[in-house]
Amino acid sequence: MAHLYQDASQPVATRVADLLARMTPEEKFAQMHAFWLILDSGGNHKERSDLSDDFAGHKETLALEKQLASGAGQITRPLGTHVVSPEEGVRALNRLQKTLVEETRLGIPAMFHEECLVGLLCKDATLFPSSLSYASTWDPELMEKVAAAIREEAQSIGCHQGLAPVLDVSRDVRWGRTEETFGEDPYLVGIMATAYVRGLQGEKRDLLATLKHYVGHSFSEGARNHAPVHLGFRELNDTFLLPFEMAVKLANAGSVMPAYHDIDGQPCHSDHFLLTEVLREQWGFDGLIVADYGGVSLLHQHHGVSHDDAESAALAFNAGLDIELPKGDCAQHLAKAVSRGLINMAKIDEIVARILTEKFRLGLFEQPYAPESQPNMQQSAVRELAWEAAVRSITLLENNGILPLKPAPDQKIAVIGPTADDPLALLSGYSFPVHLIISEMEAHTGQVTTPLQALRSAYGEQNIRYAKGCHILEKRTAGAPVFPGDAGKPMQSSPVSLDTAQIADAVKLARESDVALVFVGDLAGLFQSGTVGEGSDTDSLQLPGVQQQLLEQVVATGKPTIVIMTGGRPYSLGGLEEKVAGFLMAFAPGQEGGRAIADVLSGKEAPSGRLVVSVPISAGAMPYYYNHKLKSGGTPIAFHFGAKYPFGYGLSGTTxxxxxxxxxxxxxxxxxxxxxxxxxxxxxxxxxxxxxxxxxxxxxxxxxxxxxxxxxxxxxxxxxxxxxxxxxxxxxxxxxxxxxxxxxxxxxxxxxxxxxxxxxxxxxxxxxxxxxxxxxxxxxxxxxxxxxxxxx
CATH class of the missing domain: 2.60.40.10 (Immunoglobulins)
Structure with a gap:
């Protein structure tokens, strides 16, 4: 061996010390951030401009070749950034890795990370149900199997770290990211998250799970994205830190991601107490702390606790951060931070040692390249697992005896609603097809079975008739503003459709049928490209757009009406809960969700899900959660306080x-x-x-x-x-x-x-x-x- 660090027989600590001693400051700084690139198998890689450039006010400044010459800590979402086949994507990332391993001075390989909350976020990967659906199964063993299946797909394309699971404890379902949570109980969140981490990481922790968003992200002012959080440490610890503590101590989680918000004025990305004292010193966490995308630059761009990039970098890394994601907006100014005395090289060495430790432990120096055999996507057993997770999560809220709706000759079933035949309506915001909307790309959804397709198969084409009834969003587009309306940016108007022109045809269809199945809910999409998801918060629990009008008029026909709600949060039916014949909550059931819904409706499978978020009486009850304090409802208890369908609720086909x-x-x-x-x-x-x-x-x-x-x-x-x-x-x-x-x-x-x-x-x-x-x-x-x- 030319150098000690290249000798795999040496202890990891010895290899780290040897390599660290050989590195220049610039090579150390390069390990502390990622590159976000459009990779090319011929080596013609390009930098990716992204929403975060506008969001945080940054553009890359140095030539890519010059930056890569010093190495790279991570590469951000090499297959999840654009539409590329897994085979071509693996060839491209191997080409970049070859440059880093064979054409840089020290040959330090990069780690690759991808999103994987509801399946690997890349083309052709299996699209699993949302986290709300996962938790609604109340089955940690099933959760571990799902995560293990995601792990297999991720490792088949060379992924080393997955940015999941989400351990935020739901407190206000108006928050757009509610769909990413395991619900409102900290113990249940901790159990499901621990199972997910075990499944994703495997016994050897050779793929790092990332716990996010650390911590309290879900209890923001008005349930608005990034808004401040007002919590004392006691409640923070008992409710919001508990799931993180469980996943660190019980599942040896390999990574943690701080949240965007501030708690009582302290931004999480610069919180030494939480990132170092609690996480590392009190709990014994030994993995990597990675920034949420753009989170370091927000210290000066939004929070105003630093003057510039260099100071923001120093604040975050001194607090406990190891790697800035998705790019090096602030980390590329670390030399300036050192020269100004904002951070010292001893702290840099401490951080880089942790990064190198993980790279050696993962075996990257011995096996830097991903296998270029056929990536392991959409296997039949994995699709069945996605179906099982979906079918076991579907929760029956109302049933006047109509369910199961058995197939029968000459039965006329009206299928109505904007989510009945929309593949994207079954998917959550961090699924690949939905995530691409903000990049103005379209993804193939042929693997998704819609409810309409599944119902035609279950009941016969001749018995199913369809009318959309209304739109939720007439066009899915990117480019929604992400700044508050009163902070120097224009006020926003809602993109939700108010067109009622299609309701009459749907009502006529219901009147001519024996039973009406009405599919309502929302559409996931980041930053208001949808009605739920990251940056897609709401001020109401009314169904988006004119869906309530559609449902009211269908119910008014007198025909038995069964409501199937999909999406990322529960909505009120405006009093129709007592008038409908049946009511199913399916949240975002993934690519096999249509089949799962048809199986439950037809009686092929019994409903078995249970709610993990309460369905409040009204938005006036927000924030609402079952494990509140006695005085939370006011004195006397407010008329709007309480839940129509409480945490843990769900009907079965028996008693x-x-x-x-x-x-x-x-x-x-x-x-x-x-x-x-x-x-x-x-x-x-x-x-x-x-x-x-x-x-x-x-x-x-x-x-x-x-x-x-x-x-x-x-x-x-x-x-x-x-x-x-x-x-x-x-x-x-x-x-x-x-x-x-x-x-x-x-x-x-x-x-x-x-x-x-x-x-x-x-x-x-x-x-x-x-x-x-x-x-x-x-x-x-x-x-x-x-x-x-x-x-x-």
Whole structure:
């Protein structure tokens, strides 16, 4: 070997030290940022101009060849940036890697990252359901399988890091990024995120998952994108930090991404306390902290806490950041920051050592190139997994007995609504076809089965008739402004369609049919290219556009009407919930979503999803979440407060009885104790079905105000008609903790209500337990997860 760092038999730390000692400052700075390029297999790579250029006011300044000569930390979305076949994309990124490995002084390979929240974000990859759908299955094992399938597709195109999962805890469904969350309960979010990380990273952590958005991003002012967050550390820790802590400690997450907002005036990208003291020192995180796109430059462009690029870079890297994404807007000015004394080379060396450690650990120096065999996309087993995730997430909210709607001869079914035959209506914002809208590109959606297509297959072409009824957006376009209307930019007008011309034809079709299936919801799209998604927030829970008028007129025909809602947030039906014959919530079910919806409607599959976000009575209840404080509703409780369909709610095709609750002997020791909850559940209906048994606890008297109750355990169970299962839950006493004034997690002695039920508002059995002992301050590795053993 020419140099010690090139010897794979040497310990990683030895290789890092040797390579670091050989690097110039410019080569070190190059490792601390990415390049966002349109790659070419012939080596004619070009820089990508992007929304972030306008967003953060930046353009590249140095010639690409000169910059690459010093190396590169990462390459941003080599296949996800434009429409390129996986085969050609792999050849192009290998060509760039060859330049870095064979034509630079030290031959340091780059890492490649892609988005992968709902499947790998590139051409031909499998389009999975949204995170809301993932969580609605209440099935962590299924989540791990989905993430493992995404991992296989990602690794087949040379991806080293995936920018997922999202661990934001939903607090206000008007927020456009609600669709990316696992819901409103921090424990459920933590469990699902931990399963996702395990599946994506594999046993060797040879593909890095990225936890985002760290932290509190979902509790912004007015549920507006990037808006400030007002939280004390106690609530921040108990609700928003908890899922991150679980994924770091339980799944060894390899990367974390800070959020765009500020908390009490402190931007997350420059928050040393959160990025270093909490994440690294208290939790023991040993991976990479990567910036959200443009987040470093926003320190001076938007937040106004620094003067220029160099100072912003120094603030972020001193706080704990390792790599600026998607480009080097600020990192390219690190030499200036060093010369001005804003950051020192010792800190640079510390950061670069972490980056090199991951590159050596991932084996990039030994295997820098991606395999150029056929990329592993759209395998039949993976499509079936996408279908399973979709079908098990669909949640039945109303049923007057009409469902399942069995196929029958001469049955006339009207399929109505703007989302019934739109492939994009089944996809979330971070799916490849939708994501391309902001780049004014079109992607192939032939792999998507729409509900109309699936219904024609299930019920017969002759029995299905279709009328769109209205538009949500008449044209999907990019270029929406991303600046606030009162901050020196023009006020905005909504692009949502108000055209009612097609409603009459749809109503006529419904009147001439036996039953009407009305598909409503929204369209995902970034920065107002849709009605939900990043930068596509709302001020209302009314259906976008004239969908409510369409639905009202169809219901007024008197024909049985079944509503199927898809999209990224729940909407109100304006009182029609009590008048419709059936109501299904499907969120964004992905490419197999149409087939999954048809299977549930027809009875081929029983509905089994459960809500992970409450459906508030009105927007006036916002922010709303089931685990609120008692006084959240006001005094007296406001008429608009509450949820029509609460967290955990969902109907089945059968009924269940909960009985014979048993709790363990009292008192239970605080230290190393466990609450044991035994409950029997019997299927009292005439058909098989699934139930999600949920255990909530309430701290009856505490030294600080506590939520009305909190989810601490759950278990999905499938029972045949008449079958009984005995579920034995074990809940560590550590899980009853909350954060005190000293920022420590503590458990207090006292009495706790134990509530077992079918939702947060449907408690079927309850009792009390008493914890005895002194106030316990939890150690670093406290017990975070409950268990369930089931006997059938």
């Amino acid at each position: 269940f009885r909960y009985h014979d609750l048993q709790l363990n002997q009292q008192p239970i020791p605080i230290e190393n104790g466990e609450i044991t909850v035994q409950i029997q559940v019997t299927n009292t209906g005439s058909r098989a079905g699934s139930e999600v048994v949920q255990v909530y606890l309430r701290d009856c008297v505490a030294s600080l105000v506590r939520p009305v109750h909190e989810l601490k355990a759950f278990q999905r169970v499938k029972l045949d008609a008449g079958e009984t299962a005995t579920l034995n839950f074990s809940i560590p006493t550590d899980m009853l903790n909350f954060t005190n004034a000293a920022h420590k997690r503590i458990v207090e002695p006292g009495v706790f209500d134990v509530q077992v039920g079918a939702s947060s508002a449907d408690i079927r059995a309850s009792g009390k337990v008493t914890l005895a002992g002194d106030v316990l301050e939890l150690p670093r590795n406290w017990r975070m997860v409950s268990r369930c053993e089931m006997n059938q």
